[in-house]
Amino acid sequence: DTAVSQTPKYLVTQMGNDKSIKCEQNLGHDTMYWYKQDSKKFLKIMFSYNNKELIINETVPNRFSPKSPDKAHLNLHINSLELGDSAVYFCASSQDGSSYNEQFFGPGTRLTVL
Amino acid sequence: AQKVTQAQTEISVVEKEDVTLDCVYETRDTTYYLFWYKQPPSGELVFLIRRNSFDEQNEISGRYSWNFQKSTSSFNFTITASQVVDSAVYFCALSVGEAAGNKLTFGGGTRVLVKP
Numbered sequence: 001d002t003a004v005s006q007t008p009k010y011l012v013t014q015m016g017n018d019k020s021i022k023c024e025q026n027l028g029h030d031t032m033y034w035y036k037q038d039s040k041k042f043l044k045i046m047f048s049y050n051n052k053e054l055i056i057n058e059t060v061p062n063r064f065s066p067k068s069p070d071k072a073h074l075n076l077h078i079n080s081l082e083l084g085d086s087a088v089y090f091c092a093s094s095q096d097g098s099s100y101n102e103q104f105f106g107p108g109t110r111l112t113v114l
Numbered sequence: 115a116q117k118v119t120q121a122q123t124e125i126s127v128v129e130k131e132d133v134t135l136d137c138v139y140e141t142r143d144t145t146y147y148l149f150w151y152k153q154p155p156s157g158e159l160v161f162l163i164r165r166n167s168f169d170e171q172n173e174i175s176g177r178y179s180w181n182f183q184k185s186t187s188s189f190n191f192t193i194t195a196s197q198v199v200d201s202a203v204y205f206c207a208l209s210v211g212e213a214a215g216n217k218l219t220f221g222g223g224t225r226v227l228v229k230p
Contacts, residue, residue, distance in 0.1 A: 035218075043205065043220040094216065099216040102161045107157065
């Protein structure tokens, strides 16, 4: 059984389009995250949700809007896509939001903006 | 603010050689946690180990070992007798404090290439 799943795995789209990435975890965790990995492999937190409540919003442009319909899902919607949004986006979850807990990552979604 | 530095961008070794990955961190918090993650060519991120700031005991797990030294703010990782399957990017990461909403601050990663 997949612990943290993301769809789609690959996403190729034109500049200016709006797209969504979905994430689901079946671990019963309370906290979910979105990270962005750029072309140089650098990983940076974007958002964190704890029990559907936004906890961390790490200076991400307003074009990015996370939505958590329940604690098992955290989706990422991106408006007006730009070339610089091309990256791999990772969803992750942890048991709760404490610093102690390891985070389990999804397989990533490679977004290419043309 | 937190910072994690992995000075080695790429390490190339021949199979069966040992390889040590360096990690230096910066934080003003007294409670923090250090992690190592592995990202193989397939792209997923795999958790390897966690250490808290109060536990400087080093650990060996199979071919992996970790050396945590608070005095030098380092959390180094060694693969003994490397194998081709160890080829991956390895990330050191830091999380701090006790508040909810833990975020991982990652280092830039070290690519390990193990040649047969």
